[in-house]
Amino acid sequence: MNLLQNNHRLILILLLIFFSTVYGQNYDNLISKFRHYLDIKNIPLSQPKVVELKFNELKNVINVILLIDETEKKLEPYYLNQVSTVQEIPLTVEEYNNQTPKEELQKAFDKNYETFVEFPVSKVNNSVTLKISAAQPLESSGISFYLDRFTKMPEFIEIKVIEGQQEKIVLAKEAINDNTINFPLTKSNQWLITFFFSQPLRITELILQQNNVLQTTDYFIRFLAKPGHNYKLYYNPEIYIGNTGYINANLINEKNVYSLNITPENIHSNSQFKPNDDDKDGIPDIKDNCVNIYNPDQKDLNNNGRGDACDDDDYDNVINAFDNCPLNYNPDQTDDDEDKLGNACDNEESRFTEKYKSLPWIMITIAFIVIIFLSYKLITARSPATKNNNDQEN
Secondary structure (H helix, E strand, O other): OHHHHHHHHHHHHHHHHHHHHHHHHHHHHHHOOEEEEEEEOOOOOOOOEEEEEEOHHHOOOOOOOEEEEOOOOEEOOEEEEEEEOOOOOOEEEEEOOOOOOHHHHHHHHOOOOOOOEEEOOOOOOOEEEEEEEEEEEEEEEEEEEEEOOOOOOOOEEEEEEEEOOEEEEEEEEEEOOOOEEEEEEEEEEEEEEEEEOOOOEEEEEEEEOOOOOOOOEEEEEEEEEOOOOOEEEEEEEOOOOOOOOOEOHHHHHOOOOEEEOOOHHHEEEOOOOOOOOOOOOOOOHHHOOOOOOOOOOOOOOOOOOOOHHHOOOOOOOOOHHHOOOOOOOOOOOOOOOOOOOOHHHOOHHHHHHHHOOOHHHHHHHHHHHHHHHHHHHHHHHHHHHHHHHHHHHO
16 A cells, blocks of 8 residues: 555656646746846735736837746736727738739738738749838838748848839838838838748738827736736747737726836846747758758858758759759659669669669679689699699609
8 A cells, every 4th residue: 555655656746847847848948939028026015916017118029928927937827908099091002013912911911910921932033022002191211020930031121112103212122130120211102112032931910110190009018916026027029929828818807906117127138038940950040041941051052042951953843952863853753762862863773783782792692603613613623734743753
């Protein structure tokens, strides 16, 4: 009986260690997704109370946050509320060459970071021009865009407006180093935004700043704080990571709340932040020339923006990393001898010997036997002559 109880205790201890280890890994993994965090400490409370803080730093970032109870080291439920007091100028969007349906393009303007519009690469021209039309003249000095997972940052951007029948350059073609691009304050009804890219481009949201409308959008965060507990609110992830699963909508109904004041001293860069690297090759996705293929060397011999590992040098619709003849057109990938070298670049003699792997050994054995036989015949042929010579000498 005691032995059985001891075994149960041992199993329970092992399970606790396992789940705490997994939880710790998930905890650290979540934190590493965010660029910044907000320190919330020394809240003057004598009992648990719903606290609310206005945090408008969320305006120009993805509205996904992670709230941590630093005292208990656990995820804390919260409620994030966005309050807008004015309406933005309505926008419509179409692709300049009308290749993508308007309803598909609208996914980049639906304020839903889980939808995206995709623009595939082309062997002719890897760029897309979006024509944004405003219901009234729109004054803007910046544009922001957000990418879906497994998406490389576009290389260049160009911005124009249409005045009458003429196109006017607002921002000449320049390299993209951030997902927010600023340009001289410009006013127009029609905007042309051109992205240049070398890998499939998936945009979840495209935001053209509207400077000439009085828009007040405030962000409020509520959570149940405990006396003596300190908290950290992580925000501004590199990519949209989905619902963290710790949202408590019941908090919005509370009337008696404690309002917190946030100062710049509360805001810090997250030293644990790790840029997203889905193929684990040490190159962040936004700079990786092969986002889904492990290629730490980033080799790109033809300088086309796609790494050799995910390029298709022979244009047979099989990328080099999986092509058994990367420099020979062979869409069927035939490989008779199954040596991972396609027939198109494997000579027939090599295929024959590799298919019959025992053949070279058989030939070597036969050759060895022939050599032994000839040597034997040579020795026996010389033996009588040698004997006669010896007799004559005697």
